[in-house]
Amino acid sequence: MPKIRYGMVGGGEGAFIGAVHRMAAALDGDYALVCGAFSSDAQRGRRSADALGLAPGRSYPTLDALLAGESALPAEERMEVLAIVTPNHLHAPAAIAALDAGFHVMSEKPMALDLAEALAIEAAVQRSGKLYGLTFTYSGFPLVEEARARVARGDLGKIRLVQVEYSQGWLSGPLDREGNKQAEWRTDPARAGLGGCLGDIGTHAFQLTEHVSGLTVEQLSADLTTHVPGRRLDDDIAALLQFENGARGVLKASQIAAGDENGLRLRIHGEKGGLDWSQMEPNTLTIRWLDRPAEIIRAGGPGLEASTTARLRTPAGHPEGYIEAFANLYRSFGHALRAGQTRPPAWDTVDWFPGIADGLRTMTFVEAMIANSAGAAKWTSLADVLEARRNPS
Template sequence: MNTQSKTRYGMVGGGEGAFIGAVHRMAAALDGEFALVCGAFSSDAERNGRSAAALGLDPVRAYATLDALLGGEAALPEDQRMEALAIVTPNHLHAPMAIAALDAGFHVLSEKPMALSLAEARAIDAAVARSGKLYGLAFTYSGYPLIEEARVRVARGDFGKIRLVQVEYSQGWLSRPIDQGGNKQAEWRTDPARAGLGGCLGDIGTHAFQLAEHVSGLAVESLSADLTTHVPGRRLDDDVAVLLRLEGGARGVLKASQIAAGDENGLCLRIHGEEGGLEWSQMEPNSLTLRWLDRPTEVIRAGGPGLDPSAMARLRTPAGHPEGYIEAFANLYRGFGRTLRAGASTPPPPGAADWFPGIRDGLRTMTFVEAVIENSAGEAKWTALADVPNDRPLSSAIEIPKG
């Protein structure tokens, strides 16, 4: 693929020293279908310049602000300007930047969560509708090949009617008050003004929720939640437990924690139906375990025999050559880029080779966040997601129980 046929993209945030920006760039580069042409990587002018130089960009296209980037790129000839913007900033900038880029005529691929609140998420939805541009979200784990295999097996009824959905995302990196000791990644993630209404809830709870609905094919209808802050002085939750009621009568449990001392990145999904169930772990992503009432347990391997074509389409190497996080992320970029090239304004349906998370995933996860907060802070035993208001103002004064 020559340079002219690549999707030209810009990036806001993700400069020198940032984690997720580098991950986005690796994912975008993996299939050779994207070219980074510009960016506003940092509000610090020197860091911004160094970041652009390290990435080999023309200094003229290392912009000081998002406004300068959007204006500068719009002034370029159509065959040179960026086509899409990757947003890899802290959460409080996701919505205003996405809306500005969409209104300026650019496609957007944003880090999650979608916004600070459901009201902001709906404002992004409105901007997508009026612009006709494509919008995607980096719910990375849904890009794994065996997550697609799991989704297919549930959808075709291999396990019978689904009864149980269990998802856990367990980390330990915030077990100590590093957010109060200068760790920049921890600092903004526990600041209500920059992270939003939920801490652990917004950061990794949204991943767990999106994965559970995506693979099960069932919408969560109501929930009962408990948010806790265990580390003294922390302003947002660091531990989340939620009971779920899903459509069709299925029940579920979602557990997310960033104070599970010693845990690394323990995302695990289990789904059970009348005849059997499945289990997948992000730390061993190339295996999918199937368990049955009346026959031996099976372990399905990435690239091995029997995989659905939609799962095989997400693989790049033969069986026995492990693929992981970057490749899953790259599947989302590849789908986004090819959908953009096809001239479509919405993601293809789940199961399509080029599927990626979009507006629906964003709105669902933000509705989930606000329902959890409302239920945990209130006296109601259950909160229906359909009853969550969409105009809640951002507040840093939400009461979260201390552990």
């Protein structure tokens, strides 16, 4: 089967996430990188294209040039999917332009700078009929799928409590004022958006919470803090959550937890027991019961759901993690594209991947957190926040 031709905006030399996207897209052999606008610096962009072995003429100085150049090529040669790996402020303009030009989009998260931009992307998806995916990477881990499936089939009983924590320490000092490019743009409101830690990793925690629990957060009560003097966006957040079924939750995300690496942990408790998954030990899922010994479930081991084993790539005992989870999203996106689908499959199917619905939920979460933290209300309704954006008075 011919490879899916994709291009990339951003992700040139020195960029972290662009290389991750390229590794993920390459892992199953489904994709071929054919073009790119890799940098706003023309020389850096050309060097990046040369290093990646792109054909002459397929390195473009701007996104507009890329879309025009690719649109002019014969259908069997032109890019089919645009991967967006820029800082956040370019996510929405790039996605809308690509969709309107007739290209599918796989975008880095968060979806946009704010909910208004997210709704503009939603409109572009609807009028274009093209696929739109978001790389909420952690939902691609096999044992995250196993956790979701076990909650969905009722193993834990009615869910009562959801606890999610995402703890990093890399921004404990003023890296954003010391020349660290990753820190600079993530703490700049013009490039990062409304939230710092909130948009960067808080959205991951929120998306994982709703995806695995199968529950919708109805209301939240938020605390946003900036610890490092002079920093313009939050670097430490917390929220109390109220879910649709009466369950309660706690979400904590921080980038100033000095010494922590990438401590994403999800715990979900029902009437009968609770499960526990950690990104830094991703091949283990623990379930603890009220009335019997705990279960330690291992990737590649016996008793896994078919949707879990479909996401595995190595036998039991062979570590697999971040890149493989990322690749699972690209593989599912590719399957949907080849099948002619215009939206992600249902969330309980093998080929599910995060899309426009996840993007809108996470951007609604961001705005609800900011509104609640800044206001006097005890609780803020996510539905009210979205409705206010959809239908401004």
